[in-house]
Amino acid sequence: MNLKTEITLIRSCRRTLAIELRPDSTLLVRAPRRLSLKEIHRFILGHESWITRKKAELASRPEPAKKQFLEGEEFPVQGQSCRLKLVESASSCVNLSGNRLVFPIQLLPTARESLTKWYREYARSYITDRVRHYARIMACCPSSLRITSPRRRWGSCGPADSLNFNWRLVMAPPEIIDYVVVHELAHIRYKHHGPEFWRFVGAYFPGHKNARRWLKDHGHQLDF
Structure with a gap:
């Protein structure tokens, strides 16, 4: 070859x-x-x-433009564009307020790292909540949950039923996040992608084909 x-x-x-x-x-x-x-x-x-x-x-495919961390620049959160609001603040924490990402100006020297940290924390909170929701109705209990930074996958299920999710996933619309959560929880029961696996996924997320297609078409844009 x-x-x-x-x-x-x-x-x-x-x-x-x-x-x-x-x-x-x-x-x-x-x-x-x-x-x-x-x-x-x-x-x-x-x-x-x-x-x-x-x-x-x-x-x-055009590569997503690197963010410059300027006032009004847009960043996706759960599929919605949130505008960067630079503020003078005694706090060194990034906050989401409505459709604005409130960003202390003292963090600008480490802007990319600071915003990545915020996204990871946001992902941990939001995805944990969605995992709990679906784990209960699917009767699939993970042993642990981690937020990771892989470039190659949105989520994974380890041999001991530990779940891993890419922090960039929270940039996607809520239904796409839910699909990845259901997909990885389903691997607790089925350690393969055979027909039984997809039937199980479809029982809890009927739109899985559209969600997979969305990730293939738009997943490369979920970064900054």
């Missing part, structure tokens, strides 16, 4: 092979546990033209 591409292989009890090109141009391949590497390699080779085309599509 002529493509220089990093590949992550995930084996599970699924019965079919699946391939996905991530936003960072790496490949995610899902395969049955006992399938040989030779067969997996043949499967990837068979998708070489698809991979090339998808990489070209990714490369043509």
Whole structure:
């Protein structure tokens, strides 16, 4: 294969092979546990033209402009544009007030780090609440919950049923956040992406296909 591409292989009890090109141009391949590497390699080779085309599509996407942290600049919170309000304040805390992100000017030298910290704290509070809500109705209890900073995924469920969520997820609309929460909670019961898994997800979030499509189309914009 002529493509220089990093590949992550995930084996599970699924019965079919699946391939996905991530936003960072790496490949995610899902395969049955006992399938040989030779067969997996043949499967990837068979998708070489698809991979090339998808990489070209990714490369043509405009990168979100880096924020300058200027008065009135917009930042997404739960899918809504919130304008930055620079203030002189004795407090060194960022606050959300209506549709304004109130940002103390003394934090400007470390603006990106300070706002990232605020987003992480906001994500921890909001996502924890949504996990509790769905965990109760889905009867899926996670062992722990962490807010992380991966570039490659929005959430994950560990072997011990620990849930991890990307802090950038709270930039997305509420229904997209809920989809990722339901998706990861469903992995507590099903450690694969087989038909049973998707039926279970669909029972609690019928719009999962639209949510997945939204993340593929717009997920790269959730950053600053």
